[in-house]
Amino acid sequence: MEKVKLLYEGKAKRVYSTPEEDKFIIEFKDTATAFDGLKKADISGKGEANCIISSKIFELLTIKGIKNHYIKRLSEREMLVKSVKIFPIEVIIRNRVAGSMAKRLGLDVGKELERPVLEFCYKSDELHDPMINEDHILALNLATEEELKTIKEMSLETNKILIEFFRKCHLELVDMKFEFGKDSQGNIYLADEISPDTCRLWELGTTTSWDKDRFRKDLGGVEEAYREVKERVINTPIDSKARIFIRLKPSILDAQGSVILNALKSLGFNEVIEVRVGKLLELKMDRKVDEPERIERMCRELLANPVMEDYEWEWIE
Ligand code: TMP
Numbered sequence: 144m145e146k147v148k149l150l151y152e153g154k155a156k157r158v159y160s161t162p163e164e165d166k167f168i169i170e171f172k173d174t175a176t177a178f179d180g181l182k183k184a185d186i187s188g189k190g191e192a193n194c195i196i197s198s199k200i201f202e203l204l205t206i207k208g209i210k211n212h213y214i215k216r217l218s219e220r221e222m223l224v225k226s227v228k229i230f231p232i233e234v235i236i237r238n239r240v241a242g243s244m245a246k247r248l249g250l251d252v253g254k255e256l257e258r259p260v261l262e263f264c265y266k267s268d269e270l271h272d273p274m275i276n277e278d279h280i281l282a283l284n285l286a287t288e289e290e291l292k293t294i295k296e297m298s299l300e301t302n303k304i305l306i307e308f309f310r311k312c313h314l315e316l317v318d319m320k321f322e323f324g325k326d327s328q329g330n331i332y333l334a335d336e337i338s339p340d341t342c343r344l345w346e347l348g349t350t351t352s353w354d355k356d357r358f359r360k361d362l363g364g365v366e367e368a369y370r371e372v373k374e375r376v377i378n379t380p381i382d383s384k385a386r387i388f389i390r391l392k393p394s395i396l397d398a399q400g401s402v403i404l405n406a407l408k409s410l411g412f413n414e415v416i417e418v419r420v421g422k423l424l425e426l427k428m429d430r431k432v433d434e435p436e437r438i439e440r441m442c443r444e445l446l447a448n449p450v451m452e453d454y455e456w457e458w459i460e
């Protein structure tokens with residue numbers, strides 16, 4: 144799939160159209176900004192790290208049933224996604240006090256919270272992404288009540304999944320920012336990226352940052368942090384199960400099916416008029432890297448005979 148036209152260039156990403164209307168390509172840049180673009184620098188390897196981290200996390204979320212825009216990773220820094228219209232809302236989830244919450248409420252950084260805190264911000268750099276509430280969103284028609292409910296539920300569920308995944312990477316997920324989009328049928332997808340640019344990640348059991356705070360606060364070791372998170376994410380296996388159905392193409396005579404049909408009829412089950420036999424495979428996997436189309440390739444190259452058989456597959460929990 145190739146890029147057709149640059150549709151949008153943001154601070155850390157470019158979005159391109161593709162020959163297919165319902166797909167975009169996102170390209171991750173090395174540029175980092177903080178304080179709404181006031182501070183800017185290139186961080187070598189950041190684009191690649193964020194693309195690889197986001198891809199694997201979106202794959203995990205797909206397996207866990209969270210609808211998201213990710214289709215597949217195309218290269219080190221390019222991702223193919225569903226084209227969606229982004230809601231002008233940022234959703235922030237906090238598991239521990241840090242960043243603007245610590246400042247705004249005069250709380251100690253690192254204070255534990257009784258339950259996750261969900262905040263909304265209005266996406267506008269000029270206004271510095273001001274915090275808004277549900278009433279603002281509904282009154283200004285930024286999303287409908289039903290959309291908002293879905294966005295909140297998906298955010299909290301994603302938080303649970305990510306806390307557990309990052310813990311396996313020996314990282315604590317302190318807080319994060321999500322963006323959501325809508326396709327032409329009105330389906331809601333988690334979109335944008337999930338990376339050290341959009342999450343606070345601390346070494347488990349400490350307050351050592353492995354995220355963009357190293358850049359925001361001039362803590363040093365910025366490139367190393369992105370590289371380290373990338374390595375940990377790549378090396379943390381995702382447990383997944385895929386169910387594959389393989390059946391003969393409708394045009395192919397099913398000899399085994401005919402034998403079963405005759406046997407059924409001889410036992411008096413005359414209501415059966417056709418039997419087609421298929422195969423069901425369940426694959427349990429422990430994957431370290433996200434690699435697009437692995438299951439498709441398994442089906443095409445070994446499991447199914449593409450001349451005679453059709454296949455379908457799905458993730459199962
Ligand atoms: P905050 O504490 O500065 O409000 O940030 C909360 C989380 O949101 C943190 O993980 C960083 C992320 N974030 C973004 O992804 N983009 C932004 O523009 C800001 C301000 C925060």
Ligand code: ASP
Nearest residue numbers: 154176177178179180181
């Ligand atoms: N996204 C914000 C900016 O553009 C910065 C941040 O993540 O703190 O500058």
